[in-house]
Amino acid sequence: MSEILLSGRGVTKKFRGLTAIDDVSFDIPHGAIYGLIGPNGAGKSTLFNLITGYHPLTSGSITFRGKVLGNMPIYRRNQLGLARAFQIAKPFPALTLAENVRVGAMFGRPGDKNVERTTQEALDVTGIAHLAQRRAGELTVGDLRKLEIARAVATRPVLLLADEPCAGLNPTETEEMVRCLRAVRDAGTTVWLVEHDMKAVTNICDRIIVIDAGKKLAEGTPHEVVNNKEVIAAYLGTPAADLPAHTP
Template sequence: MNEIILSGRGVVKHFAGLTATDNVDFDIPAGSIYGLIGPNGAGKSTLFNLITGYYDLTGGEIRFKGTSLAGIPTYRRNQMGIARAFQISKPFPALTVRENIRVGAIFGRPEKVDHEKVVDEALAITGIADIADRTAEGLTVGTLRKLEIARAIATRPSLLLADEPCAGLNPTETQEMVNCLRNVRGKGITVWLVEHDMKAVTSICDRILVIDAGRKIAEGTPAEVVSNPNVITAYLGAPIEEPAA
């Protein structure tokens, strides 16, 4: 079995009276593509925000490669090897695609590397080398999603948190994104993927964690998860009981 790259124990996050993440445990094996699914408002992005340090934990612990992330600021978590592609693409609009990715290459994991080589590699993996010199402003949604991934992997992470990379993409673009994520894994980067497109999720994920209302309700292979009654209930609601005659 692969070593565990990221683990969470009893992860809790309260926002005033609302419990967004409720005692969630997880273990993400290195080298896998792991899925995180759940209905809207289930707490998926909150969990990513807790891992990246945008939010502080209310309770529990998250460990990356065995090291507790408590008190470590966001930029240091990235330099430790955690990268994130945002749900809503956040390009640096005034900079070119190459410059956007170069920021990740310069400030990511602190090691002596040729930044331009890193940028070229990220462009190649995501398939956007042909638009490297265009400014990010005005790019299509599909290209922006790839730019998010390229910029994140330019930081040379061990773990990529990909937050709905297929949202808003057409079937062709979705397939390209799936291939792109496979390429990322091919480079030895573990991927934790939040996604609503079940076809995409089940086609590339080794295992899937399902949360609903902040709680973990299922975990397993794609086949196990899609047939899990708790998951079906979370997505479709409980079956209506026929009144007794």
């Protein structure tokens, strides 16, 4: 956990005068599972959008694997090893699961790779191999989430940004998703996830970054963050003991 994979310096985004992200800096080292939490509207998804290139920065800079991202096109960022799983799953509905994942395996980070093997591995690690020949339009929410992760993993990312991978899942599915993200990390991919489910977050993350109203509030181990007074005041508004165990 020494090499810094992704770092942001003074990252700021304004939408027509409204500051959505305000001077946020971060360093994500190689090999960890990082968490990003904050109340609704804190700017978590916006921050991910800035990193993946959906919006240009107003000021500040983001560096990934030693390269300043600037206005690098979205697909180039992925080819560099940056993948994103969306909060609202965006499958290719008319294609089968295998085909969905194969798109990621065919493109994504270049290098010598076997498309079929990469596809199979991604299906296996997310536990949806048995659904490979089904059309994506027919899946349940839980399986769609897994497909979202599988497709991102198939691009062989160095860093996976997962936007609320557990939202809308039942406890069993959440459990599976946590196991799946661990497996992805163990296979060598750094993971940074936004999550509402505190149990999942504290359970899985090595370190957590907290943002509120576009500003960075705290960073530390789950234990530190949960006991941080500012975090409790701003984000939870309640004593730590009343932490919601599960937010559907």
